[in-house]
Amino acid sequence: MIRHDFAHPLRVDAASHQIARTDYARHVSQLVKQLLLTSPGERVCLPEFGCGLRRLVFAPQSDALAATVRIQVQQAIDRWLADQVELLDVDVASGAATPGSGLDEGAMLITVSYALVETRTPDSVTVRVG
Template sequence: MSGRRTDIAFPFRVDPRGRTARAAYDAHVRDLVEQLLFTTPGERVMRPDFGCGLLDLVFAPGSPELASALELSALASIQRWLGELIEVEELDVAGADGVVRVRLRYAVRATGSRRDEVFEGSGPV
């Protein structure tokens, strides 16, 4: 797989030419990680066990035990759903003031590129 491969952009949108917007492969993989982290299990009809459900706990009282449980849950979901695409090097989940922040360092298996990304999600407003 070359670094020039493109995929559908997330969120789905139309580009200025009126075509489906595209994303480079590494950006597409990042989009997949974001979808996985912030999708609640049961939200997808054909894949009811897809997701981490991190946003369900955005207002839960914080504790070291909860943070550890969230990290393990996120890591298990990433390995299950995206393990063929990425290799996780470091994962940190933190929540404060209604925001869940995930710092993820990973390598994209197909391209060999290393990424250090921060994903943020908040509960309903």
Template sequence: MTDAAYSIAFPFGFAADGTTAEVGRADHVTDLLEQLLFTRQGERLLRPAMGCGLPDLLFAPASPETAEAARMTIQVAVLEHLAREIELTGLDVRPEGSSLRIDIAYRIRATGDAGHARFDAETGADG
């Protein structure tokens, strides 16, 4: 499938021709996941329930316990807020140094295409 322009890019920016930067559906899903993971609940005025609150882990140790708590929080948030866009097919959260490595595998519902996104969330210290 082609990944034609589907949505406005996040973060907002401009294309080389001066128009609003756009992204394809796959990049849009990655942008949605990033916004969901790194937004605290209550941070968005019109959607106060949206978010995972990974920034709240800043002072937590990068331990297996913290990784499991983050995994459960992410799973619930994706199911609650992005279920219309994607089907979660895999989720792995593991400590790496002083951060959590988050690998998310999914299927885009509209196209059936498989996708993968990787994020790192900084925590306080090595577990």
């Protein structure tokens, strides 16, 4: 059975005039991005939802910041998406720590590797912050 879910962000499909739908893997990928880029307090009905990565953009980049980001991402995924994904790895690269990577000095590149719970297929999402 092929599962389809609502697309994020929620929108109307121009062709069908219905709410846009997407396949399961893409839906979960969109949920992970949404979780990473939402700050706690941003949603009225779920004030604790989010990861809070944007507030760390101006923090001095160091190994401690990378470890903090890794822990925040792991905790947020375990809390909000544990029924959708099995977390495999969180990789954090910062522009200050990896010169020549193409990242600005204040930017971070976060890659979340996971397996879909329903299908056991591996996938990953990469988000740039800053």
